[in-house]
Amino acid sequence: MIVCHKVSKFFAKHATSELTVVLDRVDVTVPAGTLVTLLGPSGCGKTTLLRITAGLITPDEGHVTISGARVEKPRKDVCMVFQNFGLLPWRTALGNVEFPLEVDGMPGAERKDVARHFLSMVGLSEHAGHYPHELSGGMQQRVGIARALVRKPVIILMDEPFGALDAQTRESLQQDFLRIWANTGATVLFVTHSLHEALLLSDQIVVMAAAPGRIAKVIESPVAKSRLEGNVLSHPDYAACRAELARCLQGGSA
């Protein structure tokens, strides 16, 4: 379970010493085993909130707790999937998946076995020896997902992971991710700016507004039950819920 408690963050504006409020006393709760999306326009601080949860930056006020413990620095049971994949370009797909285990000091042979297992889970067992630049964007992010899963994390943080992909690839990755996630039971905090993606994936959608970054509304997704069957679009509540989300987003930016 992730709890963000009155989290605020200020950034210094360029060339002035003036501070902008990036996040203004944000409260978010992600119940264990659920997938919650942070949905919002760019500049609403959703990525900042994710990075605070990851322990990459510290909040100026408030705090984040994971399973009851305050986040002060990156934790090893919290793994992150990055928007631009964040693969190490000099390592093969397998080498990238091995990376977290290598940091943990797991011996080589065991590490390779575990990494292979996770690479096959994302459908890339035949590309283990390929370098990131030899893989398509979709494949690269599959490697990114395998790398996040390899430590069997309690929490997965995803920063617009499918934002850099074309529409078809994005759809197949969303479906595959849902199936993989269903088998892990991890808690996921997912950042996106796509209404459809938020509806497709989440149990709960946290709609954020910009300037200052704050929460506009929290919506329980009515379509969450049918997401694994892949027929979210034809769900009777889809259109109404999407319209409501769009209204919340506009209300925030007005």
Add this chain to the structure above:
Amino acid sequence: MSPVPLIVPRRSLPARPVPTWTKARRLLTGPNAIRVVSVLVFLSIWEYYGRAASPIFMAPPSAILKAAVELFKTGAMQRAMLQTLGPFCLGLLLTIVIGVVVGISIAQSKTLECVLDPFINALYAIPRVALVPLIILWAGLGFAGKVTIVVSTAVFPIIVNTYSGVRDVRGALLDVGRAYGCTSRQSFFKIILPSAVPFIMAGIRLAIGLAIIGIVVAEFFTAMSGLGGLIVEYSNNFATARLFVPIIVLAIGGVLLTEAVMFVERRISRWRISEQERF
């Protein structure tokens, strides 16, 4: 553990073999064929006019070949090559070690950078040849002098490249290291250093060219031994055909060494080259 077959593996089709005739045609009209023809034409013209010119000023390729065979037979050439190669190799090794260590140190420590960069900038600005008489005064005409001159001429591109390589590491990759809990030691060895390697290799390639200049200049000044010494000696004696032999040996050595480094560089830096092609 058996993997859950959740997702169909991605497959690619095997490539169709290229027909032999197409390969042969590519080879005969390719850039390498043109290069060979160009060199052959140049040598023929040189041979033709070289024979007509005075042997004091010019020697045709055939005379140079004859001189080369003779110099290799007497063993004069081998001796000179060894005399040059020894200090050259040690100098290059020291250059790489010093360059990489200094480059990394000043990139990692702002204080050290401030301490050292006035000197590095000053030395970089001075033509290194101007320092040669001073180095000889301190380190002597022998082995130590040659090594010092090689290091002083060749070390700068490695320092500068290593520095920019370490500094160039994309923040995104450092974040990946931090997010996955790297210690600062791990993030240096697993992220910063590997991402600087292509820069370091490019620095080494530049340094080799400069090191060759350095060793020849050193031998010109000492004029006692090595390939540089032979050049001075033969030119003083107007032995023009012989004069070309050490020059050609140096050229061949330089090309081979640079090619070897470029080969290694291409293998190590493949990811970077293809990244640059894409963006």
